[in-house]
Amino acid sequence: MHSDNVKIFSGSSNPKLAERICKELGQPLGQIKLSRFKSGEIYCLYEETIRNCDVFLVQTFSHPINEHMMELLVMMDAAKRASAKTINLVIPYYGYSRQERKAAPREPISAKLVADLFSAAGATRVVTIDLHAPAIQGFFNIPVDHLTALDVISDCIKKKNLPNPIIVSPDAGRATTAEKMANILDAPFAMMIKKRPEHNESVITHVIGDVVGRTPIIIEDLIDTGTTIVNVVESLKERGAHDVYICATHPVFSGPALQRLDHPNIKEVIITDSIAIPEGHSDKFNVLSVAPLLSDAIRIINDGGSLSSLFKYGGV
Secondary structure (H helix, E strand, O other): OOOOOEEEEEOOOOHHHHHHHHHHHOOOEOOEEEEEOOOOOEEEEEOOOOOOOEEEEEOOOOOOHHHHHHHHHHHHHHHHHOOOOEEEEEEOOOOOOOOOOOOOOOOOOHHHHHHHHHHHHOOOEEEEEOOOOHHHHHHOOOOEEEEOOHHHHHHHHHOOOOOOEEEEEOOHHHHHHHHHHHHHHOOOEEEEEEEOOOOOOOEEEEEEOOOOOOEEEEEEEEEOOOHHHHHHHHHHHHOOOOOEEEEEEEEOOOOOHHHHHOOOOEEEEEEEOOOOOOOOOOOOEEEEOOHHHHHHHHHHHHHOOOHHHHOOOOOO
């Protein structure tokens, strides 16, 4: 796809992913200047015309999340004032998605707040991957194309021909995804029951399913500090499981997560490039690209067609 009416620009969060998307499309990456004033305020200048163009802004919500979110808002405002025809947000990892409901009195629903900010700033469409809660799509009054990396991850696991695999959901929230992967791989699945005394802390209380002598494949939407995953791995080992494979779409990796995941009982960590991770990481990390998935979605949005055609095993 090469169209003079389609312009793709990258924020500063994951420029390599934006470059891969453009390469898949045979489309040049748009020229944009992003800088900071001495006060820390963000400056944006499109260095080519975008009048009457369908503009796609690629920005993921990696650390520092608030900086990247504000940068995207400034990019949107500049595009709107430059008379862009449409402003399409390609947000592989949608931040604040874990604050999608009130779990206690006087809490915010921050995922809804972020959706309102984007709508108010002039977004025409949002393209994202594996939301923490699919219901977040309903927070927007504009189209949301909710993609999934489940096909990409499942195909990677299939090629390994692991002995006696069992798909493990680390909590009830991932049970549906775990069941889908179990059906794809024709494997049983298990589920962990946990409680959270604090944010980013968890305690495994029960394991539903027989994991003895099996190779666990843990499926998650994101890994943050790695504490929960390590707790799950150690609980599985205590119950007689083999070394574990971890699968997650979004490598948020806060604090010492990379070090925690370099665990002796973790065989491999399969993640995507929805968020850029530091160079020089352990060989245990297998990074799959979501650029082909996102580029195909952009092509369908531009040319027409059904996004469901992108998923061999069904969407989310």
